[in-house]
Amino acid sequence: MQLAKPFKIPESVLVVIHTPDLQVLLIERADHPGYWQSVTGSKDALDEPPAETARREVWEETGFDIAAVGGELRDWQLANVYEIYPHWRHRYAPGVTRNTEHVFGLQLPEALTPTLAPREHLSWLWLPWHEAADRCFSPSNAEAVLQLPRFSPVPSS
Template sequence: MQSAKPFKIPESVLVVIHTPDLQVLLIERADHPGYWQSVTGSKDAPDEPLAETARREVMEETGFDIAALGGELRDWQLANVYEIYPHWRHRYAPGVTRNTEHVFGLQLPAPLTPTLAPREHLAWQWLPWHEAADRCFSPSNAEAVLQLPRFAALSTP
């Protein structure tokens, strides 16, 4: 007998993957074709550090090993609290309707080809940041991409 899948933890990360010239990687959800997003994912355990959640999700969803690629992962110190879409609430414990999403940026040296998990994502594309923001289905994801020029400027020496 198969055990029940544990409920998702309502605390997640959003990782805006970008290049120095502000190209942004978007990936298309397999469970909702046409829904484009940055890397997202929930903590695996309540005590999992957010940066570890971000690194794990980037590896799972793109195949990018941040350390091996020389990428720079930065916690933008932004958190979005939002209503979980009704069609995804079954993944959470009964009564859980809100999620807290912590925003990170990951700068890569250049656009790279991701290795997608086919059960999670169908396609990928690199777009200029303003076009990427327009393409995101999630308002919090679009807003994070719109913040990219400000956060990228902060990381420039």
């Protein structure tokens, strides 16, 4: 007998992975080809801190161990509350229609090659931040990418 999958917690993270020169990593969803996004994911437990959710999701979706690759995870202290797309509401408890998304930035020392989870993502690419924002299917993801220069200014040479 297979146990029922628990409902998703309507609290998640969005992690904008970028380089010092503001190249942004986007990954293409396997369940919706053509939908490009940053790393996202829901909490596994109500008491899981958002930063831990961010680290876990980065590992699961890209294979990047943040400390091992020399990354710096920053909590941007932003939260988006948005309507869950109707075609994804079946993953949540009945009546849940809104999600709170905590936004993080992850600066890597350079554009690294991710190891994608094949059931979750089909492809990846690095783009300049303004082009990445245009490619994101989610308005909150696009807005977060547009905020990148504010939260991670390009170092002066």
